[in-house]
Amino acid sequence: MVSPSPSRRFGAAVICGFLALFGIVSNTSAAERQPNIVLIVADDLGVPDIATYGSTPVAVPTPNLDRLARRGVLFQRGYATAAVCSPSRAGLMTGQYPQRHGFEFLTPEGADAGNQGLTPEQHVFAVDLQRAGYRTAAIGKWHLGATPDRLPTARGFDYFFGFLPGETAYIRGGTPGSTSLPAPYLGDRSLTRKVDWVQVMRDKAGDSAAPEVVANDNAYLTDELTNEAIRFIDQGPGNRPWFLYLAHLAPHSPFQALDSDLEAFADIKDPLRRTYAGMIRALDRGVGRVLDAIERSPEADNTIIIFTSDNGAATYFGISECDNLAGGKLSYFEGGPRVPFMVSWPTRWPKGLRDSRNVSQLDLAPTILAAAKAKPTMAFDGVDLTPKVQADRRNEIIHETLFWRTGPEFAVLSGDWKLLSNTRQGAYPWLFDLATDPSERSSLTFARRDVVADMQKRYRDWAAQMKAPAWEPKQVVQIFQCGRISFHEQ
Numbered sequence: 001m002v003s004p005s006p007s008r009r010f011g012a013a014v015i016c017g018f019l020a021l022f023g024i025v026s027n028t029s030a031a032e033r034q035p036n037i038v039l040i041v042a043d044d045l046g047v048p049d050i051a052t053y054g055s056t057p058v059a060v061p062t063p064n065l066d067r068l069a070r071r072g073v074l075f076q077r078g079y080a081t082a083a084v085c086s087p088s089r090a091g092l093m094t095g096q097y098p099q100r101h102g103f104e105f106l107t108p109e110g111a112d113a114g115n116q117g118l119t120p121e122q123h124v125f126a127v128d129l130q131r132a133g134y135r136t137a138a139i140g141k142w143h144l145g146a147t148p149d150r151l152p153t154a155r156g157f158d159y160f161f162g163f164l165p166g167e168t169a170y171i172r173g174g175t176p177g178s179t180s181l182p183a184p185y186l187g188d189r190s191l192t193r194k195v196d197w198v199q200v201m202r203d204k205a206g207d208s209a210a211p212e213v214v215a216n217d218n219a220y221l222t223d224e225l226t227n228e229a230i231r232f233i234d235q236g237p238g239n240r241p242w243f244l245y246l247a248h249l250a251p252h253s254p255f256q257a258l259d260s261d262l263e264a265f266a267d268i269k270d271p272l273r274r275t276y277a278g279m280i281r282a283l284d285r286g287v288g289r290v291l292d293a294i295e296r297s298p299e300a301d302n303t304i305i306i307f308t309s310d311n312g313a314a315t316y317f318g319i320s321e322c323d324n325l326a327g328g329k330l331s332y333f334e335g336g337p338r339v340p341f342m343v344s345w346p347t348r349w350p351k352g353l354r355d356s357r358n359v360s361q362l363d364l365a366p367t368i369l370a371a372a373k374a375k376p377t378m379a380f381d382g383v384d385l386t387p388k389v390q391a392d393r394r395n396e397i398i399h400e401t402l403f404w405r406t407g408p409e410f411a412v413l414s415g416d417w418k419l420l421s422n423t424r425q426g427a428y429p430w431l432f433d434l435a436t437d438p439s440e441r442s443s444l445t446f447a448r449r450d451v452v453a454d455m456q457k458r459y460r461d462w463a464a465q466m467k468a469p470a471w472e473p474k475q476v477v478q479i480f481q482c483g484r485i486s487f488h489e490q
Contacts, residue, residue, distance in 0.1 A: 034132070034241040034372050035345065036303040038233075038290065039364065041092070041245070042283055043085065043141060043252035046313030047338055048324045049280060058273070058321050060265075060280040064288030068307055071291075071344040073353045073389055078341020079360050079402060079413070080311050083330055085166050086117075086143045087406070088310040088361070089247075093124045093144070093155075095365025095380035099405055099463075102470030106166065107145055116471045117145020118155060123378045125365040126156025129243045132374035137232050138162065140225045140247035157245070161228045167249065170221040170256040170279075178220065179262060181275050183253040184317050220258055222250045222279070226286035233293045241372070248286065251279040253314065258282065276319040301346040304371060308361060309339040326440040332404050332411035332420055333440050345371070349389055357398050358413060359385065401455075403462045407473065410463075412455045419455040429456075 048056040052065040052074070081091025081098060086107045090098040098104065107117040118124070126136045137159040138152040143166045145151070152160040173180040229246045257278030264281060268274040287307065294303050312335045313320035315328030320335075327333025341359060343349060348371070362382030369376050370384040388398055397415075404411040412419040416435040422428060430443040431452050445452055 033299075033302055034134070035347070036241055036294075036297075036299050037129075037134075037243045037368055037372065038229075038294065038303065038305045039243075039245050039368070040287060040290065040305070040307045041089075041140075041247045042307075042309040042340070043247075043249050044311060044314050044329055045251055045280070045283070045309035045340060046315070046320045046325070046328060046335060047340055048335075049251075049276075049313055049320055050284075050340060052342075053340065056321065056324050058319075060277045060284075062280070062284040064284045064291060065307065065340070065342070067291055068287065068305060068342050068344055070352050071346065072305070072349050072351060073343050073355055075341040075343075075359045076354055076356045077358050078308065078339055079337045079358065080309070080339045081337075081361055082404065082406065083311045083332055083336030084406070085141075085310050089144055090118060090122060092308075092310070092361045092364060093118075093126070094122050094378075095125060095362055095376075095382050096122070096378070097362070097381050097403065097466065099466035100381075102467040104406060104469040105471065105473040107143065107471075108474070117147070117150045119470070120149070124155040125369055125376070126243060126245070128156075128369055128374045128377055129372055130156055130158070132369075132372050133240055134372065134374075135240050135242045136245075137242070138245045138247070139228050139232070140245075141166070141249050142247070159232075162225065162247065163249075167252055167254070168221070169254060170249065172218065173256075175218055177259050179257055179259060179271075179275055179278075181255040181272055183255060184272070186253065220256075220282070222248060222282040222286055226289050229286075229290055230293045233290070233297065243368075243372075246290070248283055250283040250286075251276055251313075253317065255279070255319075261285075270318075272317070273319050304343070304345040304368070306344075306364060307340060307342045308364075312336050312339060322439075324439060332406075332409055334418075334434070334438070337404055337411070343367075343385065345386075348386055350391070353389065355389065355394070357388075358402060358415070359398055360402055363398070401458050401462075403459065405463065405466070407469075410459060412459045412462075414455060414458070417451055417455065419452065419459070431455075 047053045049058055049060060050062040050065055051059040052062050052069050080088045082088035084106060087098040087103050087105065090103040101119050101122045129136055136157045138157040140162040142152055142162060142164045146164045148154060171178050225246065225248060229244060232244055255272060255275045257275045261278035261281045262274055265274045265277045268277055294300055294305065312328045315322050315335060320328060322328065322335060325335035325338060327335040329336055360382055362380065363385050366380045366382050367385045371386060383398060387393055388396060400414060402413045408421060408423050410421045416433055418432045418434055420430040422430055428445050429452065431445045431448060432440045433444060
């Protein structure tokens with residue numbers, strides 16, 4: 001074999017260096033590069049409502065979530081940190097129990113809410129990603145405070161496109177090609193408000209105290225948020241890694257869907273449930289478009305995609321069901337905090353795995369920062385999941401115990417044992433074995449008093465580390481779900 005001449009070796013080195021300079025080739029392996037990250041969060045989406053988690057009477061076909069599940073890991077027992085919007089999001093965005101900072105109830109939505117919402121001590125992990133070189137964007141629902149120091153662009157995001165309160169209209173009522181139905185008990189509250197959901201903050205934190213408000217009454221919110229997400233992905237931030245937080249409103253009320261989505265559910269006779277199904281279909285379509293955008297990018301395999309929901313379905317509207325998982329939003333029966341939870345990272349995570357261990361959205365911040373090689377600013381209540389899903393560690397327990405609390409409502413989960421508060425006057429707590437009773441129908445409180453005592457002690461020890469609520473709830477509501485009653489403060 002004849003060795004190349006020195007001049008040819010020099011020329012090849014120059015060409016390789018030129019190509020590497022312009023990103024055509026890379027000497028850095030995918031395992032060494034910081035991944036791009038997409039965190040997609042649905043709103044009020046119940047596990048029984050999507051076919052990806054199995055067939056139920058109300059399951060909507062979700063082919064794109066099926067794609068995501070095949071691409072990565074589907075956690076069968078993934079949990080939010082609360083059963084209602086803003087405290088759940090506070091836990092998600094900080095990796096800490098929201099009660100550590102008194103964030104126990106819904107935050108008021110106006111800019112005059114004072115110190116209610118994210119506190120300066122609640123460190124949003126997007127700040128750590130910025131410091132690690134990431135470009136960051138928040139698109140969609142915020143609901144973590146509306147004062148200037150609590151806006152997304154003040155909490156680690158370079159760019160925000162979305163809405164600050166807990167809900168808004170998807171489209172102007174009466175728009176041709178769409179259907180709008182009032183939510184039971186709520187009436188036309190959201191349908192009649194001004195469609196001001198497109199609030200754009202184009203400047204970095206501190207450059208602008210107020211968002212620019214742009215109305216687009218004829219656009220459907222789920223599609224418009226997806227469009228903006230794809231623009232961010234396709235344009236990209238040059239050679240910098242990026243983090244996208246895509247927080248959909250769907251399928252939260254108000255109940256508005258495109259007629260083209262409703263056509264797929266002509267067999268559903270109830271108009272409200274048909275509209276709800278159409279909203280889920282639009283959400284799944286949006287996930288598919290984001291997947292398409294990522295899969296055509298050069299960093300497809302080194303992009304982390306996470307899909308979850310802030311809490312379970314609002315079953316009290318009659319849109320979902322409680323047979324497979326008891327309860328729903330505003331309760332700590334399984335249907336409230338248990339949520340869809342999928343993670344895909346082809347270069348590091350297995351594909352097509354279903355994991356039955358208890359995981360929490362508290363785990364997302366440490367998992368993301370570890371993957372990004374970003375130094376965390378604060379200690380987490382969650383753990384990095386990446387080592388836990390490797391083949392040699394799948395038998396490990398991820399969380400010994402998980403806790404929830406909203407006023408008098410609380411829950412403790414340890415393995416398959418679930419202790420749940422019973423807020424009826426003078427009543428005993430419920431104890432359920434989720435392995436044999438996943439729908440939480442038969443309490444074992446008196447049969448296993450030893451377990452009750454142990455879990456009550458765990459709860460007291462945890463509660464002693466938490467702060468009292470930083471603000472009072474707006475109201476106390478009485479919730480009937482699946483034959484159970486609870487009083488919920490929000």
